[in-house]
């Protein structure tokens with residue numbers, strides 16, 4: 001796996017319409033992963049030991065995080081299987097669908113604490129505004145009903161996300177909401193005070 005990644009990095013390709021955007025390293029021939037992952041899972045299942053985990057998260061915790069592939073939420077926070085709900089999307093943005101998950105998490109499955117996780121070098125920081133939305137509209141004739149939610153400063157966006165939770169009437173438990181920026185450069189977390 002590591003070798004294939006190195007090969008990709010050696011030949012960076014940039015998106016033609018946005019020369020300053022993050023390099024797309026997918027110029028190597030695309031190979032679907034599902035078959036390999038199925039084999040991995042078969043090995044995983046051989047030693048599966050989580051039979052007795054409860055449906056309710058043991059730490060009564062929900063984490064809202066960016067989907068970034070460099071963040072292993074369980075590993076970076078020292079969480080065990082069954083400890084917490086992890087809700088992820090592009091940016092770790094507090095959208096209506098995140099609220100939907102948190103409502104279920106709190107009201108049905110007993111969580112009482114929310115941790116927000118953004119990070120440095122986020123893909124959403126590479127956008128300058130609604131360019132992707134405009135692009136979609138130009139290509140399809142349809143303007144998406146959702147916002148891309150790009151941001152420049154992940155620290156400021158964590159602050160804003162905490163605020164969104166605090167003012168949301170559907171979030172019942174707001175006493176324990178904290179937000180952090182994960183530094184992909186060194187693995188450390190910076191707390192953002194609202």
Ligand SMILES: [Zn+2]
Pocket residue numbers: 066067068090091092119121122123124
């Ligand atoms: Zn991100």
